[in-house]
Amino acid sequence: MTTPQPRATVAEIPPYVAGKPPTVRPGMTSYKLSSNENPYPPLPGVVEAVQAGVAAMNRYPDMGSAALYAALAETFDVPADDLSVATGSVGLIYQLVQAFCDPGDEVVFAWRSFEAYPIAVTAAAATAVKVPVLPDGRHDLEAMAAAITDRTKVVLVCTPNNPTGPAVTQAELDAFLAQVPSHVLVVVDEAYVEFVRMADPVDGIATYRRHENVVLTRTFSKAYGLAGFRVGYAVAPAPIAAALRAVSLPFGVSTVAQAAAIASLERRDELFERVEALVVERTRVVEGLRAAGWDVPEAQGNFVWFDLGDRTADFAAAADAAGITVRPFAGEGARVSIGEPEANDRLIQVAAAFR
Ligand SMILES: *Cc1c(COP(=O)(O)O)cnc(C)c1O
Secondary structure, X not given: OOOOOOOHHHHHOXXXXXXXXXXXXXXXXXXXXXXXXXXXXXXXOHXXXXXXXXXXXXXXXXXXXXXXXXXXXXXXXXXXXXXXXXXXXXXXXXXXXXXXXXXXXXXEEEEOOOOHHHHHHHHOOOEEEEEEOOOOOOOOHHHHHHOXXXXXXXXXXXXXXXXXXXXXXXXXXXXXXXXXXXOOEEEEEOOOHHHOOOOOEOOHHHHHHHOOOEEEEEEOOOOOOOHHHOOEEEEOOHHHHXXXXXXXXXXXXXXXXXXXXXXXXXXXXXXXXXXXXXXXXXXXXXXXXXXXXXXXXXXXXXXXXXXXXXXXXHHHHHHHHOOEXXXXXXXXXXXXXXXXXXXXXXXXXXXXXXO
């Protein structure tokens, strides 16, 4: 008997390995540092804003997300036509590949980078072209430009790069964009943009204004602390944003997600105080690790990378025994999110002892 068969590429989709929840240990607080979440609870007023949406759960959300588009347009001083909201920036990456790639078209990205990339690319039956990051965890933009072929439709630039940490500079991005043919879409994944503190940082908005082929993807999941609600947005030239909206899941962004995102945009000052506190903690962690002899790559997101090779599983186990859950990448290394100060202290202790 023949049964329905998904297309062959479905079997090739790599699984998404979600960050594990912490192991519960009696008498010890455990911390989840495995998914780059924001350790802070929602800002005052955000839960209240969501409550009105909860009471209206029998109704579909505003399909046009009109209030959220208006809030984003005002906050970032861009036309609403240049925006596309979605169920997290993972949703946007799926939509980008779906809208721009035919089966077999190539999508170039750094590796290791965000694990959702090969999933989204393979799900669309496009071909992933992975360009190894440099030994210090940076994108090899020269090699990425050289990897562009006649089949390339999209290049993904993850800055800061998850999981290794470094961000590209504006000069590096400009030099790269100058080499990319104008029909190739360059997606700048700025999931951690709010955490960047460096010389010559990328100004994503200014960059998209100067190029017809540049898309920024951003999220409310990390700095804004709304990972559980699934909302992200793209900033792109109007024809590209329109294509993204055309392939989007109708009613994808829920009423509560829209309300939480708007309320968070209204509280950006308070929010950025929290981001700043996380950046201060990040600096403390990186300095503590370097003082203990670790060679930590530049950390521009809310996480640090440990290049561990085949000691990765042992490191994850040692962290787990100390009540912190990290994200191991078997045989490569571990990514550890910046969390509560107590959690960060424990990380420094575990890492110092492990070395
Ligand atoms: C977390 C993350 C995202 C976004 O996730 P969503 O929750 O889907 O918005 C996108 N890109 C990178 C590199 C990330 O680390």
